[in-house]
Amino acid sequence: MDKKLIFSGIQPTGTFTLGNYIGAVRNWDKLQEEYNCIYCVVDMHAITVKQENEKFRFTRLNSYALLMACGIDIEKSILFIQSHVKTHAELNWLLCCNTQFGELSRMTQFKDKSQRHPDDVNAGLFTYPSLMAADILAYNADLVPVGIDQKQHLELARNIAQRFNQRYGDFFTLPEPYINEVGAKVMSLQEPTKKMSKSDENPNACILILDDKDTIIRKFKRAVTDSEAEVCYREGKDGINNLMTIYSVVTGKDLASVEREFAGKGYGDFKLAVGEAVADHLEPVRTEFARLSADKAFLKQCYTDGAEKALRYSQRVVSKAFHKVGFVDRT
Ligand code: ATP
Ligand code: LTN
Numbered sequence: 001m002d003k004k005l006i007f008s009g010i011q012p013t014g015t016f017t018l019g020n021y022i023g024a025v026r027n028w029d030k031l032q033e034e035y036n037c038i039y040c041v042v043d044m045h046a047i048t049v050k051q052e053n054e055k056f057r058f059t060r061l062n063s064y065a066l067l068m069a070c071g072i073d074i075e076k077s078i079l080f081i082q083s084h085v086k087t088h089a090e091l092n093w094l095l096c097c098n099t100q101f102g103e104l105s106r107m108t109q110f111k112d113k114s115q116r117h118p119d120d121v122n123a124g125l126f127t128y129p130s131l132m133a134a135d136i137l138a139y140n141a142d143l144v145p146v147g148i149d150q151k152q153h154l155e156l157a158r159n160i161a162q163r164f165n166q167r168y169g170d171f172f173t174l175p176e177p178y179i180n181e182v183g184a185k186v187m188s189l190q191e192p193t194k195k196m197s198k199s200d201e202n203p204n205a206c207i208l209i210l211d212d213k214d215t216i217i218r219k220f221k222r223a224v225t226d227s228e229a230e231v232c233y234r235e236g237k238d239g240i241n242n243l244m245t246i247y248s249v250v251t252g253k254d255l256a257s258v259e260r261e262f263a264g265k266g267y268g269d270f271k272l273a274v275g276e277a278v279a280d281h282l283e284p285v286r287t288e289f290a291r292l293s294a295d296k297a298f299l300k301q302c303y304t305d306g307a308e309k310a311l312r313y314s315q316r317v318v319s320k321a322f323h324k325v326g327f328v329d330r331t
Helices: 018-031 053-069 087-096 101-105 108-116 123-137 148-168 213-221 238-251 255-261 267-293 296-325
Strands: 005-010 036-041 078-081 143-145 176-178
Touching: 005 018, 005 123, 018 036, 018 143, 018 238, 018 267, 036 053, 036 296, 053 078, 053 267, 053 296, 078 296, 087 123, 087 148, 087 296, 101 123, 101 148, 108 123, 108 148, 123 148, 143 148, 148 176, 148 296, 213 267, 238 255, 238 267, 267 296
Parallel strands: 005 036, 005 143, 036 078, 143 176
Antiparallel strands: none
C-alpha cells in the first residue's frame, strides 16, 4: 500500500520555542520513517504580521536550518520555503473563493492577533486559514502534525476541501490532524494558563531551542508554579503540570514515574532537573544548527532542490483543481 502523505509548516517569526518543538517539530522527525513527508517554512503566513525585512530574511534561513537540525532529513522528506513555490498562492485564490466570511471571522487566532495588532488588521491576516488550506491541499496531504492551537484551522481546511469537492466533484483528500496526546499545548513559564509563544514579550516565558544551558536552567528556575510543594499532576496546578509534561516528553518517562521520582522533593530540585533534562535534550540540535548555519551554500542547495520537488508535486494537483473550476488549460 502507498505510504500516507504528511504536510506541515512553521512560521519563521523567530527562533523556535520549546512549544513548537514539543507540540509539532519533534514528531516531524519521527514521521519520516513511516510516511512521505513534506515540510515547509511558511514565510508568506509570517508577513500577516509586520516583519523587518533584513531580520526576516535571516530568520527564514535560520528556520530552515533549524528544521534540519531537528532531524528533518532532505534525503527522506521534501523541505522548502513557501514563497519559493508559487502554487500555494495560486491555489489560495481558488480556496478563498470557496471560504465564507463568517467562517474566517470565527477563527480564534484571527481574533487574538487582530487584538494584539489593532493598527494592522490586514486582509492577509483574515484569509490566513485559506492559505494554510492551500498549503495542505496542494499536495492532497492525508495527515497534518500540529499543536492543538491549529486544530480549528485544520477543521476549516477540511470544510473548504469538502465544499470544493461538492461543487466541482470529488478531488481533494480531507486532511486529518495529527496531534500528540502529551505536549499538544506547552504553556508559558510565566503565565501557565497561556500558550508558550515565540511572540511573547517576556523572554522568561519561553524557552528558545537555541538558548544555552545556563539560560534554560535560569528560565526554569524562575518558572511560575504554586504555593504547594508537591510534584503531582492535578487540575489547578497549571505551572507544575506544564513542567511535568515537558520533563516527561524530554526524558520519555510517564507522568506517574515523574511523580514517584520527585516524591518528597521540593520544587527547587524539580525545576533544576527539568532545566537540565531540556538543555541536554536540545544540545545536539544546537550543535547541528551551528554546523549547518555556517554552510550557506549547502543550505541554498537544499532549499532550491526542496522547492523544485515541491513545485513539481503540487503543480499536478493545482493544475487539475484549476481545470475542475472551469478555467481553460494553458497547454
Ligand atoms: P507565533 O507566536 O509567531 O504565532 P507560534 O509560536 O505559535 O508562533 P507557529 O509557527 O505558529 O508558532 O507554530 C508552529 C507549530 O508549533 C504549530 O504546529 C503549532 O501548533 C505548534 N505550537 C506552537 N506553540 C505551541 C505550544 N506552546 N505548544 C504546542 N505546540 C505549539
Ligand atoms: N498556521 C500554522 C502554520 C501553518 C501550517 C500550514 C501548519 C501554515 N500552513 C500547513 C500545518 C500545515 C501556525 O500558525 N502554526
